[in-house]
Amino acid sequence: MRDVLSSITELLDAGLDALLCQVVETKGSTPQKAGALMLVNPDGGQVGTLGGGCVENEVKQKAIRRLGQPGAEKHSFVLDHDYAWADGLICGGKMVILTEAFRGPEASSYFRAYRDLIDAGLGLIEAVAVDPDRCGAPGLGSRWLFGPEGRLVSSLPGGSPPPGVLELIEPVHRRPRLASRNGVAILPVLPRIRLLIVGAGHVGQAVSRLASEADFDVWVVDDRSRYANAERFPEARRIVVGPIEEVLPALEVTPHTFALVVTRGHGHDQEALYHLAPTPAAYVGLIGSRRKIRLIFDGLRGLGVAERHLARVTAPIGVPIGSQSVPEIAVSVVAQLIARRNLGPEAVPTNDFSRPVDAPDEPGSQAEADPAGAVGS
Template sequence: MRELLLELEKAVQQQRPVCYTCLVETRGSTPQKPGAAMLIFSDGSQVGTLGGGCVEAEVKRRALRLIDAESPEIMTFQLDNDYGWDDGLICGGRMKVLVDPVKTEQDLQYYHSMLQLLESDRGCTEAIIIPPESAEDDNKPDRFLIDAESKLVATRGKQETPSRLFDHLKPIKNRPRPYVSQGIAYLTFHQTCQLVIVGCGHIGQKVAELASDVDFDIIAVDDRQEYCNAKRFPAAKQLIVGSFDTALSKLTVTPDTFVIIVTRGHNHDEEALGHLATTDARYIGMIGSKRKVKLIFEDLLRLGTPREALARVHAPLGFDIGSQTVPEIALSIVAELIAYRNLDALPEGYQRASLVDDIKTPNTAD
């Protein structure tokens, strides 16, 4: 989306006629889901996609008629026989598409605010009032841009902010899917969470590859240059090489940070967890057998790490899917990370009691 908005800014600055189109509501089977966006230029070229096929061509055809219009519209497309794909399949759903001709710097102000929010990487929500289908003479949608703190940042349209706008606004933190409530479409743009991978062996490397594909920003940490480098971690935003004690003491950890500990040995795992257990990280996971995890917990309790800090550590790390190979182990870890990021908890069937509950307080008589 950031790249598309940059292209939109460039087009307006070059006085190149352009329409911003966005899928705001779907019902049934459709080739794309709400939030998909596309720019359409007067020469018929495009940036982005609404899913391809005949319906995209029809959106383009109808959008070109509006490219010189003064205000946006909502268009409805029923995906029947008229919109069969090249392979003959028919989705059978329905799509509502916002078509907004953007011509002037004033038109662009709303999109500039959106770009600023996306570049701050805090997440935001766009609320779009969908006019009733009965309102044939008034299908002009009003739009409202809301930041991660639920504050109204920008508007595009003529209506005053409706009182119901915030009634069903879902927190960005929980990464809600696009949804419609009381005639308002809510399109969510999620924050990219930071994932710190402590240990750059085979498992850490594979986790980084998979996690970057699902929108985690990767920070890789290891004490070995030959393992922690750009060749092995091409998607990493940051590579930190040094002793775990030094590297982790300098690491910035926030309530949006996810951490996994997958070093090459018991002692390094314990050292890393000792530094990280009491931080504000949203999620901390550590790989290892139950026996190893208990031994590390026992040592850290003796060293003074609070029991409640260890109780929130996910260990052994990863969903139990019978993993045997490195890719399977990495997949089980990333699945757990996604679940916790999107749901703010693990699904009920995957929740488990902390192994720290099995350990008596140090120096307490049996």
């Protein structure tokens, strides 16, 4: 999305038309969900995707025909048509896509504000009129851009949104869902997540690479500069080298932070978890076998870490796919991170190693082996 928005503003600032295609509604199974953007060049090139195949090609042709014409046009596609057969899009879903040729400084200002909100990473909501008669908008494709707290940032064309639109807007921290109501498509972008990887070994490196492609802002922490460096982590936004007990307390950890502990040893893992478990990080994950995790948790109890903090640690980490190799482990872990980001805390279990304060352990109550597919060390 950032690439699309940057390209739009470049074209508009140069005085050229920007042909934008946007998915505003979907039902059922579709290759892209509402909010997906594609910028089309008059020569047929593009930035972004609506899912590929015949639908995308047809939308590109329709968009090119919008050159020099004012306003937006709405197109509906049911993905069981004959034209979709060759591309394997027989999934029965429906996509509604708006195409429009934007031009001029007003459009440039709007999409620059959109890009700035995306770059800030705090979340936003775009409301788009898909039925102007129902919502009272000045026309099809009218747009309103709201910041993370629900405050209007920009509109296209300019002006305040109708009251019915304002009633649909809520702060991003409430995790608003994609929706189409009362003639308005509500298209939230949730806050971008900073992924703090503690440990620059093979697993940390593989997770960093894959998580960056999944739009996490990756930070890497390790006490060894020969491992934690830009050559091994070219995609990382920040690399911090130093003793864990000094580095972690100095880093800002917010509710938009995920923390992953994948160091080279039990002692380093315990030190990292000692500093991270009590933070407001939305996800704290620990790699390792169940025996290792039990030992670390008991050690942290001895250091005074509260049970409520241990209870929120995800351990062992990863989606159960039977992963064995480092690339498989990375897929397993990043899949879990995506689920936590996109679906919320209920989508990811934590652990069964926490217990009520002062409750005795029951002999034999914990298995020594990992559950199938969970990531050990």
